[in-house]
Amino acid sequence: PAAAAAPPLPSDVRPPHVLSQTLDYIVDNLLVTLPSSEGFLWDRMRSIRQDFTYQNYSGPEAVYCNERIVRIHLLIIHVMGRSKVDFSLQQELEQLHKALITLAEIYDEVRAIGGTCPNEAEFRAYALLSKIRDPEYDKNIQELPQEIFQNELVQMAICFRRIVSSSNFNERGYIKTENCLNFYKRFFQLLGSGTVPFLMSSFMELYVNEVRFYAFKALSHSLNKRHKAINPDHLIDDLLFNDYKELENFCEYYSITLTSDGVDVKSLPYQSHKLAERQPLKHAILKCVDKMLDHTSYSALIKADPENTTISNHIAITHTDK
Amino acid sequence: MMDYSLAQFYQDVSNGAFQVMVVDLDLNGQRIAALQRELQGRPNDGHLMDDKALEEAVESQDFRFNGRGWTRFNIMITSFLQFCRDVDPWSLWRSCDLIFKFYQDLGNCLLNDSYPIDPLVPLFTELTNYVVNLATILDANSVKLNTRPHQFLSHTSAVISKVFNSVKPPRTSEDDVSNGNAVGLPEKQRILLYLVNKLNNLYFRIKSPQLCSNIFKNFKPKAMTSSFAQYPIREQIEYRYLLGRYYLLNHRVTNAFVQLNTAFSQLMLIAMTAGPDSQPQIRRNLSRILRYLVPAGLMLGKSPRIAYLSEIDPSLSEKYASLLHHMRNGNIRALNAWLAHHENSLRRDHLLLILLEKLPMICYRNLIRTVVQTCTIPQNTGKIPYAQIEAAFKLSIGELTPEKIDIHTAIHRPDNVENVLVTLINLGLLRGNCFPMLRLCVVKKTQAIREILPSIQERILATFPLNSEDSWLDD
Amino acid sequence: TDPTAAEDLKNVHKQSLEEDDEFEDFPVDTWPIDETLRSTTNGQTNLWQEDWDDVEVEDDFTKELRAELERNKEQQQQR
Numbered sequence: 010p011a012a013a014a015a016p017p018l019p020s021d022v023r024p025p026h027v028l029s030q031t032l033d034y035i036v037d038n039l040l041v042t043l044p045s046s047e048g049f050l051w052d053r054m055r056s057i058r059q060d061f062t063y064q065n066y067s068g069p070e071a072v073y074c075n076e077r078i079v080r081i082h083l084l085i086i087h088v089m090g091r092s093k094v095d096f097s098l099q100q101e102l103e104q105l106h107k108a109l110i111t112l113a114e115i116y117d118e119v120r121a122i123g124g125t126c127p128n129e130a131e132f133r134a135y136a137l138l139s140k141i142r143d144p145e146y147d148k149n150i151q152e153l154p155q156e157i158f159q160n161e162l163v164q165m166a167i168c169f170r171r172i173v174s175s176s177n178f179n180e181r182g183y184i185k186t187e188n189c190l191n192f193y194k195r196f197f198q199l200l201g202s203g204t205v206p207f208l209m210s211s212f213m214e215l216y217v218n219e220v221r222f223y224a225f226k227a228l229s230h231s232l233n234k235r236h237k238a239i240n241p242d243h244l245i246d247d248l249l250f251n252d253y254k255e256l257e258n259f260c261e262y263y264s265i266t267l268t269s270d271g272v273d274v275k276s277l278p279y280q281s282h283k284l285a286e287r288q289p290l291k292h293a294i295l296k297c298v299d300k301m302l303d304h305t306s307y308s309a310l311i312k313a314d315p316e317n318t319t320i321s322n323h324i325a326i327t328h329t330d331k
Numbered sequence: 332m333m334d335y336s337l338a339q340f341y342q343d344v345s346n347g348a349f350q351v352m353v354v355d356l357d358l359n360g361q362r363i364a365a366l367q368r369e370l371q372g373r374p375n376d377g378h379l380m381d382d383k384a385l386e387e388a389v390e391s392q393d394f395r396f397n398g399r400g401w402t403r404f405n406i407m408i409t410s411f412l413q414f415c416r417d418v419d420p421w422s423l424w425r426s427c428d429l430i431f432k433f434y435q436d437l438g439n440c441l442l443n444d445s446y447p448i449d450p451l452v453p454l455f456t457e458l459t460n461y462v463v464n465l466a467t468i469l470d471a472n473s474v475k476l477n478t479r480p481h482q483f484l485s486h487t488s489a490v491i492s493k494v495f496n497s498v499k500p501p502r503t504s505e506d507d508v509s510n511g512n513a514v515g516l517p518e519k520q521r522i523l524l525y526l527v528n529k530l531n532n533l534y535f536r537i538k539s540p541q542l543c544s545n546i547f548k549n550f551k552p553k554a555m556t557s558s559f560a561q562y563p564i565r566e567q568i569e570y571r572y573l574l575g576r577y578y579l580l581n582h583r584v585t586n587a588f589v590q591l592n593t594a595f596s597q598l599m600l601i602a603m604t605a606g607p608d609s610q611p612q613i614r615r616n617l618s619r620i621l622r623y624l625v626p627a628g629l630m631l632g633k634s635p636r637i638a639y640l641s642e643i644d645p646s647l648s649e650k651y652a653s654l655l656h657h658m659r660n661g662n663i664r665a666l667n668a669w670l671a672h673h674e675n676s677l678r679r680d681h682l683l684l685i686l687l688e689k690l691p692m693i694c695y696r697n698l699i700r701t702v703v704q705t706c707t708i709p710q711n712t713g714k715i716p717y718a719q720i721e722a723a724f725k726l727s728i729g730e731l732t733p734e735k736i737d738i739h740t741a742i743h744r745p746d747n748v749e750n751v752l753v754t755l756i757n758l759g760l761l762r763g764n765c766f767p768m769l770r771l772c773v774v775k776k777t778q779a780i781r782e783i784l785p786s787i788q789e790r791i792l793a794t795f796p797l798n799s800e801d802s803w804l805d806d
Numbered sequence: 807t808d809p810t811a812a813e814d815l816k817n818v819h820k821q822s823l824e825e826d827d828e829f830e831d832f833p834v835d836t837w838p839i840d841e842t843l844r845s846t847t848n849g850q851t852n853l854w855q856e857d858w859d860d861v862e863v864e865d866d867f868t869k870e871l872r873a874e875l876e877r878n879k880e881q882q883q884q885r
Contacts, residue, residue, distance in 0.1 A: 151679075167687075174688055184583065535827065
């Protein structure tokens with residue numbers, strides 16, 4: 010329950026079918042009002058999730074709503090990222106993460122009594138990306154059934170986890186592990202290839218600055234002491250900066266010397282992507298990811314179920330006798 | 332024994348003969364049957380003793396310990412008698428609550444050190460082994476019983492955890508018995524490692540190994556001896572085995588390797604001196620360790636002796652022989668094919684993803700070693716053109732697959748030369764500098780390949796030091 | 807009905823631990839003395855090869871690789 014508010018009266022809590030309808034309304038009519046409506050949507054979605062919690066309900070409508078809410082958060086993260094409207098990324102991520110945890114619990118419960126949820130793989134994939142360096146998720150995914158493990162989205166997420174792993178990663182409380190790949194070039198190659206679906210790409214945008222930082226860090230260790238500046242195009246290409254300006258911003262933030270000669274990679278003074286004395290860099294938006302929005306609408310993105318199930322199919326496929 | 336009675340039971344309890352409370356019907360069935368008859372009032376037309384009557388009967392025995400009454404002890408005795416009265420030997424399900432209650436109440440007795448708990452400890456360990464078996468059967472039937480997954484094993488772990496948590500850390504250094512005075516060790520201290528291993532095993536079984544973290548952290552602070560070697564060797568080996576697996580789950584390869592390797596060495600030593608009766612179990616335990624030790628070693632660039640391995644575990648040896656071969660040759664495509672081929676067993680052992688992540692750089696290092704050996708050193712220019720490495724990558728990684736993404740084909744690409752070099756240099760596995768604009772890697776001009784590609788293990792150990800909190804295990 | 811009717815209490819202790827991963831108990835009559843054990847904590851068994859970088863077993867891949875590298879080397883020298 011919300012920290013500030015007391016729990017609602019039973020009569021105020023909306024029944025599951027009403028919650029689904031409310032969310033459907035949001036998807037069909039309100040997403041188009043983004044980015045300005047972000048705060049409102051955040052609040053409405055949180056209240057929907059909370060109503061399920063208050064009545065301790067984890068049936069098909071709860072799955073349906075939490076799944077769509079996750080997708081909406083992923084959409085919002087990209088849309089807000091490219092807009093100039095102020096918003097709290099941390100709050101969006103918090104709700105996203107809570108919804109993913111709720112879904113994981115329900116999926117486990119359903120499996121324990123022999124049922125299945127058709128979209129489970131997609132959301133297990135997002136969970137893998139939510140804590141991309143936490144080995145706990147590698148353990149969990151290996152325990153799930155073959156159909157889930159071999160699902161293309163799950164495989165993609167696992168690839169990203171390996172690619173983003175870095176033995177140089179530096180953050181308080183994080184223990185470095187051996188032989189990590191730090192394949193920054195492959196990371197951007199995949200995102201730019203068009204084969205990673207939009208919502209997953211939006212999630213990965215959250216890691217772009219981090220990956221870029223550790224690329225710079227690693228590169229700086231591999232250059233000769235007296236190495237001259239590097240042609241900016243080399244970095245713009247490999248690290249998929251949208252333009253020179255974006256590279257400029259990045260270098261300014263991390264105190265990397267950028268002159269008419271190029272980028273002096275070795276001038277990077279920091280060990281960690283997290284700077285104590287500054288606000289975090291605004292999360293990056295990739296042009297190639299943004300372009301994916303040209304071919305679809307917000308509501309279509311949210312409604313795209315791999316198996317095109319409607320909610321009545323949910324009821325048939327999953328269980329309800331609890 | 333056929334004439335066993337309540338009166339005799341109370342007498343036995345008074346005398347501290349607690350083995351009469353063994354719950355296993357195979358061992359203690361006649362006593363329990365006799366008590367059941369009496370408690371149910373058979374055959375002499377007596378009354379069944381209800382719960383209140385039982386409590387009062389036990390109270391009236393006035394069991395005293397150093398002059399004090401012990402409430403929890405009485406509760407535990409009462410639970411045992413309730414078990415005897417109500418147990419149905421033909422139904423685990425109907426009887427299990429009785430057993431668990433008794434187990435919990437016995438555990439609660441052990442929490443307060445101001446009572447003479449030592450004589451109860453053997454009963455507790457025996458009952459623990461029994462309850463774990465019982466819980467295993469019940470959890471295996473959880474769907475039919477409509478219970479939560481791992482419900483009974485979780486409950487069992489909660490009881491053991493309470494006893495573990497009640498073990499007090501030594502107050503002063505005088506309490507440290509590592510000088511060999513194990514004779515004076517309280518029972519809970521003697522079984523401390525047993526409790527640790529039991530708990531960790533259970534956490535693995537209920538698929539929550541992250542719970543082991545607390546146990547590992549609190550073990551040494553609670554131990555009255557600062558010498559790990561004082562515990563039974565069997566328990567020491569099992570501890571390292573579990574610790575090694577725990578490290579692997581957390582992707583900490585070096586630490587995992589060291590613990591698993593020590594466990595293996597020690598168990599091998601025992602195997603050499605043990606009698607024929609224990610050989611099959613020891614051999615199976617060796618296999619269990621190797622299942623995790625061999626991949627850990629490979630990730631550190633070590634090579635197992637296949638001939639030696641095949642004497643202990645032929646199928647494991649065969650499995651890893653081909654992986655070793657491909658790793659040494661720097662064959663990325665074959666490495667991935669091996670992972671795909673063994674995916675099911677690797678997944679079950681939680682090894683697939685850590686190997687997927689941590690084997691390739693060793694493989695790339697070996698591949699580049701071939702390039703350096705074949706071209707760079709003979710040419711003595713100290714220069715490795717990216718194009719040369721890319722040619723090697725093309726052969727090693729194989730054909731580009733269309734952009735369907737799966738873990739075996741989407742991570743590696745031949746044009747990734749600079750990134751691979753950068754990572755190798757950062758890991759200390761390659762001594763050189765990159766020149767991105769010249770598309771060149773420059774290394775020392777030398778005939779000694781070691782100066783360009785140093786020993787893998789030395790580098791890894793230097794960069795990833797061991798967890799100092801484990802050093803007491805080797806003192 | 808009792809779903810566990812087939813499983814009676816008398817057989818509980820006969821349940822072998824099905825868990826493949828768990829250590830089995832084994833009788834240890836004679837324990838190696840402390841010192842012998844200490845000497846093995848440095849992992850001295852014959853399981854691991856000495857650092858042995860040079861040993862390679864030829865196969866199609868290594869042959870092809872060497873051939874390609876030699877070709878590449880020649881091309882370079884011709885420049």
